[in-house]
Each structure stands twice: as structure tokens, then as C-alpha cells.
Amino acid sequence: xxxxxxxxxxxxxxxxxxxxxxxxxxxxxxxxxxxxxxxxxxxxxxxxxxxxxxxxxxxxxxxxxxxxxxxxxxxxxxxxxxxxxxxxxxxxx
Numbered sequence: 001x002x003x004x005x006x007x008x009x010x011x012x013x014x015x016x017x018x019x020x021x022x023x024x025x026x027x028x029x030x031x032x033x034x035x036x037x038x039x040x041x042x043x044x045x046x047x048x049x050x051x052x053x054x055x056x057x058x059x060x061x062x063x064x065x066x067x068x069x070x071x072x073x074x075x076x077x078x079x080x081x082x083x084x085x086x087x088x089x090x091x092x093x
Contacts (some may be wrong), residue, residue: 028037032080040078040086043093064089 035043041053048056061067066089070082078086 032084034080035078035083037076037078040083040093044090060090061086 030093037057038050038054042048042050044060045053047054059073064072067086070078071088
């Protein structure tokens with residue numbers, strides 16, 4: 001007859017709970033939402049300072065013919081549709 005340690009079930013349950021929490025967090029982080037331009041730039045270039053990251057992302061947007069129209073925006077945010085277009089052209093950060 002096999003005897004199971006009840007403590008091992010508690011550990012397994014806790015482990016599965018942590019896996020679910022971590023996977024949900026990863027899913028939420030990758031959601032397409034409104035991003036500030038610097039916030040999005042820092043996702044692509046996390047080692048640069050915010051201003052340099054934005055200048056580099058703006059340069060990439062300018063050089064991409066599909067994204068070129070985004071360089072003329074006068075606002076400091078990208079809509080979810082624009083973020084999705086950027087992800088499609090440049091890849092996800």
C-alpha cells in the first residue's frame with residue numbers, strides 16, 4: 001500500500017498556485033494597452049536613459065515606411081492600435 005505524505009500535497013498545491021500567479025503576471029505584462037512614448041521606448045532599450053531610448057525608438061519609427069506616419073504625432077502616448085502596429089513591425093520588446 002502506498003502512503004502519501006500530506007505535506008507533499010501542500011507543497012504541490014502551493015507550487016501550482018505560484019505557477020498560475022507567475023503566468024498571469026506575464027500575460028498581463030504583454031497586454032496591448034496605451035503606452036507613453038518613453039515607457040514603450042524603455043521596453044525596447046532598457047539600458048538607455050529615457051530620453052536616449054525615445055530618440056532611438058523615434059529613429060526606428062522614422063526609418064520604417066509603415067510606421068513613418070507615427071513620427072508626426074503631437075501627443076506623448078501611443079494608442080493600443082498603434083502599439084500593436086509597432087509590435088508587428090519591430091517585434092515585441
